[in-house]
Amino acid sequence: MTIDRPVPGASAMDAPGGVVGASPAAPGLTDRALALIGRVSSHPVAGPAVVVAGTTVACTAIWLGDPTTPGGHLPVCPTKSLFHVDCPGCGSLRMIYSLMHGDFGAAVRYNAVGVLAVVLLIWSFVAYCLRLWTGRRIKTWQHFRYSAVAVLVVVGVWFLIRNLPFAPFTGLRV
Template sequence: MLGPGVIVAVAAAGCTAIWLGDPTAPGGFLPTCPTKLLFGVTCPGCGSMRMIYALLHGDVPAALHFNGLGVVAIALLVYAFVAYSVGLWRGRRVRSWQHLRYAPMIALVAVVSWFIVRNVPIEPLWSLHV
């Protein structure tokens, strides 16, 4: 159970840094998205720190605004982590969504689609641009 404990500790440290850094306020110590800084486009991960900050404060609508795909990804990753941890505890693997045959392809299509949709300069899609 050392592996899950390390993952929880790293996630807690990251969440603490985001909580203290407040990415919604300008001039903080948290880094800016390098893709947006260099190329001026919103990448699929843009807004993730603000999304996590909003989730830590219980503001789900704001989190969905900052990165809707990220909210879904976090929910799926937490589910996969719990299934993995339960599998370690039981001594046998618990099948989860990531064991499905087309899961990697679906994830790739979702991320590429999110990247394209967020950068289309037509309303209502432009409202997804952060």
């Protein structure tokens, strides 16, 4: 029989599970799910296929739901419903619907920053696929030094100017 004795200078938090003498815990559901997501996202066929499938399902729901028709099945923006202001994402469903129907002007009218976001997402997806298929890292907008700050500034400014109560900014409301 062995007796586990604490190591001088070590605390119980240094031991696995926070208990001295405890064995490492088996991976939980979250750990297994994250490991599965990591394996799928790094697979050259399954990773892009999952993204394309998810995008197809979402776009099909938007196409069939027709957000340009009032009183449809798709939800109304909760920010607009509760606070009566246009959030930066307001009009995004209608913007995507208009893009799918080839009406670029209406898409920009519904959410101009959302159109820019779609372009950046497509660029990121193409770079992701090229990295998986060629093994080379492709530089995208996400790798630029101040891209996160720039995105936050653009979204914040879009939120502010979209809700200004005087012309020409009232035309940005949806």
